[in-house]
Amino acid sequence: METKTKRIIPCLDVDHGRVVKGKKFKGLKDIADPIELARKYEQQGADELVFYDITATTEKRGIILDIVKQVQSAITIPLTVGGGIRTVKDIEAVLQAGADKVSINSAAVKNPDLITEAASHFGNNRIVLSIDVKQVGEKEWKIFTDGGSTETELNAIDWAKEGEKRGAGEIVVNCMDEDGVRNGYDIQLTETISNAVDIPVIASGGAGEMEHFKEVFEHGISGALAASVFHYDDIKIPDLKLYLADIHFPADGLLPAIVQDVETKQVLMLAYMNETALKKTIETKEAWFYSRSRQELWHKGATSGNKQLVRGIQYDCDGDAILLQVKRLGPACHTGEESCFFNSLIQGSEGLKEEAVLSQLMTTIKKRRNKQQSRSYTAYLFREGLDKILKKIGEESSEVIIGAKNRNKQEVIWEIADLVYHLLVLMTYLNIDLSDIERELKKRHVKREE
Structure with a gap:
């Protein structure tokens, strides 16, 4: 098989x-x-x-x-x-x-x-x-x-x-x-x-x-x-x-390519790829497309700086569409919006999906690191430095243990949330992304697909 x-x-x-x-x-x-x-x-x-x-x-x-x-x-x-x-x-x-x-x-x-x-x-x-x-x-x-x-x-x-x-x-x-x-x-x-x-x-x-x-x-x-x-x-x-790959380029040679944020899972844009663009994307690990209006290859972000660093490429069951999972270095849309999909015919549910919360929190923490003079608690931690961050992680770890010993589920949830937040601060301090942790976990659980 x-x-x-x-x-x-x-x-x-x-x-x-x-x-x-x-x-x-x-x-x-x-x-x-x-x-x-x-x-x-x-x-x-x-x-x-x-x-x-x-x-x-x-x-x-x-x-x-x-x-x-x-x-x-x-x-x-x-x-x-x-x-x-x-x-x-x-x-x-x-x-x-x-x-x-x-x-x-x-x-x-x-x-x-x-x-x-x-x-x-x-x-x-x-x-x-x-x-x-x-x-x-x-x-x-x-x-x-x-x-x-x-x-x-x-x-x-x-x-x-x-x-x-x-x-x-x-x-x-x-x-x-x-x-x-x-x-x-x-x-x-x-x-x-x-x-x-x-x-x-x-x-x-x-x-x-x-x-x-x-x-x-x-x-x-x-x-x-x-x-x-x-x-x-x-x-x-x-x-x-x-x-x-079982990929089938149509008569015009252009495959639709859906671009997704690898961390938040947000759909960013739809573009098209010919075989050359796909090869360049594989080779450079940056998104390349084919512009139908200009009739030429298009290196996303080459002029704007809003590049998309490719972290994964998948193709669908029929082999006629591509999914790019990217780490974006700026807005995906030429209008300056984060995603090209910001107009609604039917309004979806509000709020963040659970799987996107950590990524959004990490984004906020990174912004606070760059504004260390603000009054936010996160900025305070970065001003105080590594020892203070590590001390807080130690304290929050102890609180998780105490909550678990008390068998108080809500208390454990509360304390784990505090611990995770401080771990994200540490990761940001050390320039570690969530995707780095995901890759390490995947390495430890490589399984054969049947």
Whole structure:
């Protein structure tokens, strides 16, 4: 069954600080700086990034954490890190360096309890079991360790089941026979493992053209990992995204695009996109449209400064309309109104929707921060500084605890509201947006869509 979410995951095989690539785990060639590539892939619209320190295990050393930190600081998409990880302490160090998930391979084969302990300590959504698989004989797939140099007696299907049972949150299937060859993913191997477990499976090894990605997703795989086709720009991620999407441009080439505020969920405007505008939107993470009146591409906010930073792109069930979720840097409408939809035929219900209250409150707090000389309580907190804000958070946390111990529901609601307000003040003080918290929560609860 085809998955709704098609995760495109570039892979950085890193050897002593440089990205390298070979074929079938051999003949490594220098490619580029990992930080530069990481930035490039996020800019192009990659869903996640994988970083493997490929010689850490064979050289019996730890992973190069400084480079992990630099890569992590350069991107906002989820980062999975593996290589040279042998203990729970190693996993903790990698997570502290900024990784969202940790990939374990050889060490898990030698000590399967590592999977169990790691999942218990950090949660199974942060533990990835990476398996290097090669066909031995006519019909058996065996697990290899130590960078693919050591054959084990483990059957790949059995080991995948064992990894899931012990708590791995997802599995990456590295097909050694197809690595770097570009003949396509091993569909039979990857689909067999995917059917044997209930956790997400990522295909790795063999991508050479866009059709290979389409084929693997049609067999129910959660994500497709690739390296050389991205490193050498044989496939550009925006082009691949559009190729995989079931989008149907009409005869005039223009799709209606609904623009929505990612935080308040307010509908801001309706515009139109041709294929070029959609590609530019994916590439730049800023909204581009096609102006029907001027018959030209239109970069929203290029002259007014009211840009729209794209946080998500969805398309409807028929593939003939686009939804952009944006963080706006000013009014959406040329009249100066926040939304183009300010005229009413039938007046809707008044007041804020519950899900928009936090966003509106955050907006008000940000305004108070910029007017610290006003008499408002919020401005007073910003004038007093971080220590005062933290003191209030401590006080409000205690009040929540007291209310809960008293089993007074209304009191708890009241005190939680106070606590949330002061947390929003802290977030504003530290330049943290609600969307930052939402992204972090989503990272922790990545689930396979059936």
